[in-house]
Amino acid sequence: MDVRVQDVEFDLGAELNRFAARQTGMGAVVSFTGIVRDIAEGLDVMQIEHYPGMTEKALTKISQEAKTRWSLGDVLVIHRHGALRADDLIMMVATSAPHRVDAFAAAEFLMDYLKSRAPFWKKEVTKSGEDWVAAKDEDEDALTRWN
């Protein structure tokens, strides 16, 4: 298991290649990547704040929970904080499993929990001002499918 919270960029392809290469007997690798979208008014910066100490614990706990729920090989989570710009990669998760159903389910589970239960907050700074991104009801609702 590999959980990283960092302000520097990461290389999605290089991370995924390394992740895939260190698997043994895993037939399926799934990845998800979140990318900063350029919102309508023109995004200047997306500031991502987090809770040092708790963030790593929360991501580790969510990853461990995924490993108890599905037959997985490994889990990788990388999440950036700090000042990001349009088209920057915000985060990635990768999962490996003997079978694709487990790799997909675990990746979706990780994303659903990470969206609403990991202590990150996004602020969008545009020419016209700055706004904290509001949590979406649909993200909260998405968690209910894992009960």
Next chain:
Amino acid sequence: MDVRVQDVEFDLGAELNRFAARQTGMGAVVSFTGIVRDIAEGLDVMQIEHYPGMTEKALTKISQEAKTRWSLGDVLVIHRHGALRADDLIMMVATSAPHRVDAFAAAEFLMDYLKSRAPFWKKEVTKSGEDWVAAKDEDEDALTRWN
């Protein structure tokens, strides 16, 4: 949309980086990669046969169907044929979408259809002989969720 059937290797990370970089306004990128598993007796070669002409058509049709079902940016499918060895990458799909739910659903849909509806056949060659991989009932059943 980008569909490739090839006997040469592909670089998962480089392909995914290129795919992610050419998206605009897509907040979510999902990838799936299938890897040759070393089966119990010791796999010598996995031979993948396909139906030239029909394969490309089938993959293109499945990709187009995904684009009509979900709000997607783009779809990439690469599938190898020929002689593969343990730990070789068999294929990959990548999807992009404004929202993660669509990117995940489309990737799973592509995989379910590709497993049972794209004209590929796998043969495992081991020290003790060779066997065509049998289609799994669960793969056929997986398709029913998209009806």
Next chain:
Amino acid sequence: MDVLYFAWVRERIGQPKDTLDTGAATVRELVQELRAREPRYEAAFADLDALRVAVDQELADFDTPLSGVREVAFFPPMTGG
């Protein structure tokens, strides 16, 4: 008409392709014609439930008519991905 065989169907028949003139109206009639040819065809087509068929490179079934068709392919259930 070109008739193509893949995977173990190809192996049982011993060749990847036949080119033939047929009066068969449907895929099922074509199968009957092929089975009557030689034991290796009979062996390949013994269990139709174990076979899939494509007509002009589209998945089809055994009742598909063959009028105007240029290519028929027989193969086991697919195992891509």
Next chain:
Amino acid sequence: MDVLYFAWVRERIGQPKDTLDTGAATVRELVQELRAREPRYEAAFADLDALRVAVDQELADFDTPLSGVREVAFFPPMTGG
């Protein structure tokens, strides 16, 4: 006890952290104590439905007891991913 603030909670209060001695038995009592301090705290804690809380770096609720707790954090619903 360390009390941490994140995102707009931090901005409204104007600082990321308070260190205080409190007799509050629960998170809810701590909130009442903080609200009584100054208008900026009152503004930050005006709507508890808009807030989430972590106690010793684990998500908790407003009825969580504070006995033995070293760190409490207040913040809006999270928006990771």
